[in-house]
Amino acid sequence: xxxxxxxxxxxxxxxxxxxxxEGKNKFLGFWLFLGGETVLFATLFGxxxxxxxxxxxxxxxxxxxxxxxxxxATIILLTSSLTSxxxxxxxxxxxxxxxxxxxxxxxxxxxxxxxxxxxEFVEYVHEGHTFTSGAFGSAFYTLxxxxxxxxxxxxxxxxxxxxxxxxxxxxxYNAPKYYLFALYxxxxxxxxxxxxxxxxxxxxxx
Amino acid sequence: MSNAHAANKxxxxxxxTTVDHKKIGIxxxxxxxxxxxVGGLEAVLIRIQLMNxxxxxxxxxxxxxxxxxxxxxxxxxxxxxxxxxxxxxxxPLQIGARDVAFPFVNSLGFWLFFFGGVLLNLSWFLGGAPDAGWTAYAPxxxxxxxxxxxxxxxxxxxxxxxxxxxxxxxxxxxxxxxAPGMTFMRMPLFTWTAFVTSGLILFAFPALxxxxxxxxxxxxxxxxxxxxxxxxxxxxxxxxxxxxxHPEVYILILPAFGIISEVVATxxxxxLFGYSAMVFATVLIGFLGFxxxxxxxxxxxxxxxxxxxxxxxxxxxxxxxxxxIFNWVFTMWGGKIRFTTANLFSVGFIPTFVMGGVTGxxxxxxxxxxxxxxxxxxxxxxxxxxxxxxxxxxxxGLYYWYPRMFxxxxxxxxxxxxxxxxxxxxxxxxxxQHFLGLMGMPRxxxxxxxxxxxxxxxxISTIGAVFMTVGTIIFIINVVxxxxxxxxxxxxxxxxxxxxxxxxxxxxxxxxxxxxxVRGLDALWIEKMAxxxxxxxxxxxxxxxxxxxxxxxxxxxxxxxxxxxxxxxxSSAGAPALIAIIVGLGIGxxxxxxxxxxxxxxxxLHKEDLLKEDKGVDA
Numbered sequence: 001x002x003x004x005x006x007x008x009x010x011x012x013x014x015x016x017x018x019x020x021x022e023g024k025n026k027f028l029g030f031w032l033f034l035g036g037e038t039v040l041f042a043t044l045f046g047x048x049x050x051x052x053x054x055x056x057x058x059x060x061x062x063x064x065x066x067x068x069x070x071x072x073a074t075i076i077l078l079t080s081s082l083t084s085x086x087x088x089x090x091x092x093x094x095x096x097x098x099x100x101x102x103x104x105x106x107x108x109x110x111x112x113x114x115x116x117x118x119x120e121f122v123e124y125v126h127e128g129h130t131f132t133s134g135a136f137g138s139a140f141y142t143l144x145x146x147x148x149x150x151x152x153x154x155x156x157x158x159x160x161x162x163x164x165x166x167x168x169x170x171x172x173y174n175a176p177k178y179y180l181f182a183l184y185x186x187x188x189x190x191x192x193x194x195x196x197x198x199x200x201x202x203x204x205x206x
Numbered sequence: 207m208s209n210a211h212a213a214n215k216x217x218x219x220x221x222x223t224t225v226d227h228k229k230i231g232i233x234x235x236x237x238x239x240x241x242x243x244v245g246g247l248e249a250v251l252i253r254i255q256l257m258n259x260x261x262x263x264x265x266x267x268x269x270x271x272x273x274x275x276x277x278x279x280x281x282x283x284x285x286x287x288x289x290x291x292x293x294x295x296x297x298p299l300q301i302g303a304r305d306v307a308f309p310f311v312n313s314l315g316f317w318l319f320f321f322g323g324v325l326l327n328l329s330w331f332l333g334g335a336p337d338a339g340w341t342a343y344a345p346x347x348x349x350x351x352x353x354x355x356x357x358x359x360x361x362x363x364x365x366x367x368x369x370x371x372x373x374x375x376x377x378x379x380x381x382x383x384x385a386p387g388m389t390f391m392r393m394p395l396f397t398w399t400a401f402v403t404s405g406l407i408l409f410a411f412p413a414l415x416x417x418x419x420x421x422x423x424x425x426x427x428x429x430x431x432x433x434x435x436x437x438x439x440x441x442x443x444x445x446x447x448x449x450x451x452h453p454e455v456y457i458l459i460l461p462a463f464g465i466i467s468e469v470v471a472t473x474x475x476x477x478l479f480g481y482s483a484m485v486f487a488t489v490l491i492g493f494l495g496f497x498x499x500x501x502x503x504x505x506x507x508x509x510x511x512x513x514x515x516x517x518x519x520x521x522x523x524x525x526x527x528x529x530x531i532f533n534w535v536f537t538m539w540g541g542k543i544r545f546t547t548a549n550l551f552s553v554g555f556i557p558t559f560v561m562g563g564v565t566g567x568x569x570x571x572x573x574x575x576x577x578x579x580x581x582x583x584x585x586x587x588x589x590x591x592x593x594x595x596x597x598x599x600x601x602x603g604l605y606y607w608y609p610r611m612f613x614x615x616x617x618x619x620x621x622x623x624x625x626x627x628x629x630x631x632x633x634x635x636x637x638x639q640h641f642l643g644l645m646g647m648p649r650x651x652x653x654x655x656x657x658x659x660x661x662x663x664x665x666i667s668t669i670g671a672v673f674m675t676v677g678t679i680i681f682i683i684n685v686v687x688x689x690x691x692x693x694x695x696x697x698x699x700x701x702x703x704x705x706x707x708x709x710x711x712x713x714x715x716x717x718x719x720x721x722x723x724v725r726g727l728d729a730l731w732i733e734k735m736a737x738x739x740x741x742x743x744x745x746x747x748x749x750x751x752x753x754x755x756x757x758x759x760x761x762x763x764x765x766x767x768x769x770x771x772x773x774x775x776x777s778s779a780g781a782p783a784l785i786a787i788i789v790g791l792g793i794g795x796x797x798x799x800x801x802x803x804x805x806x807x808x809x810x811l812h813k814e815d816l817l818k819e820d821k822g823v824d825a
């Protein structure tokens with residue numbers, strides 16, 4: 001069967017994302033990539049932990065962090081993980097329309113998260129907590145900003161996938177692409193859980 | 207079809223767009239070789255300056271630049287790419303695959319390395335090279351004036367991204383694309399070391415990526431990570447750098463171990479002694495490599511507990527390494543040894559590397575390290591393991607796999623001259639440096655007063671460097687002579703044992719007409735001993751699926767190259783630099799978008815054409 005051919009319910013494989021060698025390679029390669037990303041964020045977390053009390057000329061963490069808004073952002077991002085799970089469930093059953101709908105909702109939630117984050121950063125800058133106000137500021141914006149950059153990249157990615165494949169069904173060629181996006185999105189969510197704990201909760205309490 | 211296709215397009219275009227692992231291997235080898243010569247030239251300049259006391263040939267900041275660029279070039283732009291060259295050229299053949307898992311990414315990895323290396327070296331012509339040492343310790347690096355360190359950060363950031371991709375690519379290739387019967391414990395040792403090295407790259411390079419970002423943010427965007435006045439901490443850089451940097455030395459040496467294991471076994475006509483112990487030792491070295499980074503920081507003041515733990519962990523690495531040394535010796539024991547040039551380099555490697563290992567254990571003793579630290583003793587140690595270990599291994603690999611990569615045999619007579627001049631020159635250069643270090647000569651200083659009595663040993667060291675230069679020039683002559691009038695050789699000139707020698711010469715671009723069936727370790731040797739002329743195929747002749755060439759990797763890398771320039775000059779040039787950043791990143795992202803947008807299913811080589819081509823080779 002040609003990899004570009006639209007899959008039907010009759011010939012739909014159990015795991016369309018891993019049904020070809022290319023798909024298997026992408027699947028494994030992406031998991032390994034996420035392993036590398038883990039080291040990337042671990043290094044950022046390590047740096048942040050080393051500098052989180054070095055406020056320099058800026059305000060202290062406990063003065064500026066506002067948990068209600070961060071909590072809202074957390075809920076939005078976690079929900080987007082759930083919607084991407086629904087999308088993958090639909091993918092596994094060849095329900096293209098539902099899959100695309102769930103991915104679209106994931107995208108919207110991702111964008112709202114980004115909006116909240118930008119709003120939050122603008123607020124902080126007004127309060128004197130900037131990238132250059134001290135080591136804490138540099139470490140904070142680098143860690144949280146790297147995560148935000150990952151969310152932004154994910155939004156661009158799923159937009160490109162949805163637009164490119166509009167009107168096209170699932171094939172052995174595009175199924176791995178959708179699936180990898182979902183993997184990526186979960187990873188970005190998991191990182192946020194750590195940011196919420198290490199940066200915000202510990203910043204407020206620790 | 208593929209031939210007709212290729213004939214229509216120019217040779218240059220083919221090399222710029224190639225996704226064939228064999229060609230990418232040659233690209234890595236040639237550009238890595240070029241940077242090796244550049245780094246070697248810098249080394250010679252250093253030795254000329256240190257030849258006599260109080261020389262003024264190369265002083266002050268210029269010396270710092272040459273010294274920094276020597277180390278940086280040799281590690282990141284010479285050693286790493288040559289290793290990747292061998293991995294590309296050999297690993298898919300050794301596991302019976304037709305290409306790597308991600309041919310497009312493979313090409314992208316090469317071009318990122320290439321543009322990163324060019325960017326770094328352009329600093330020579332654009333106001334001065336980096337001058338803060340290859341380790342770029344903060345605050346020396348954060349306060350270095352000019353744009354030298356910016357070139358270092360951006361050039362290596364781009365090259366490093368390419369390396370990371372290469373690492374993931376080879377992990378997936380080795381896990382997913384082995385021929386039927388090629389179990390993990392039947393893989394040739396070079397493939398094993400390539401596998402472990404790729405794993406180390408995957409988990410070590412991201413730390414460096416972040417380190418470079420932090421350094422860049424401090425220098426370009428006025429962040430305060432390493433600025434103590436604003437609450438920053440320069441020790442964080444040291445930790446991040448060595449969390450990457452120590453695995454990096456195993457990233458370098460493990461493939462050399464792999465090469466030695468192949469060469470010694472082939473030229474002893476014996477299977478490798480203690481294969482499974484060798485595999486275990488390789489994995490163990492890779493694992494321990496992550497536990498020892500703070501032995502570079504014994505004098506920082508981490509405290510006796512931390513120093514002790516890291517000292518013991520470091521010494522533990524001597525055990526798996528010793529296992530390897532003994533296994534090579536036992537492989538030769540009772541073997542029918544042929545001292546070809548490749549084997550000379552391998553045999554020369556063994557005692558040399560042991561000497562580097564012994565000084566390594568000496569340095570691992572934290573209290574003693576307070577004496578050795580930052581002295582020429584350290585310089586001697588790491589040149590013994592990197593030149594005496596890695597570079598001898600790479601030369602060995604070159605002579606061994608040259609017939610596979612280029613279809614030509616390097617001249618053996620010149621090869622032996624190459625070995626002896628380089629080998630003697632190496633020991634002459636670096637052996638005296640142990641004593642210079644113990645006598646108190648600090649590293650990185652551009653001169654020393656006459657009354658310190660360091661003159662004669664330094665002079666001997668410089669003479670050694672001349673010998674090494676002669677050895678390298680002989681090698682270049684050898685390459686030129688070989689390509690001018692070298693004899694074409696068969697696919698198996700050494701009576702090889704592993705799958706890469708089961709293919710006709712020149713290697714068909716699909717590697718294996720039929721995927722081979724592997725029946726044990728040293729797959730080809732098993733077939734030879736069973737009286738078979740070639741490998742037993744695992745499949746009938748059929749259509750072969752191959753990836754399409756693409757120019758996107760080159761353009762994408764060019765985009766990041768342009769953006770790199772923008773970041774380098776952002777702090778001084780402002781708006782024009784910002785435009786370069788936006789344009790460059792735009793090109794990069796656009797290429798990624800195009801790659802995602804354009805469906806690329808590859809192409810098929812048809813059975814009938816393949817059979818015709820195959821007959822052509824035989825006749």
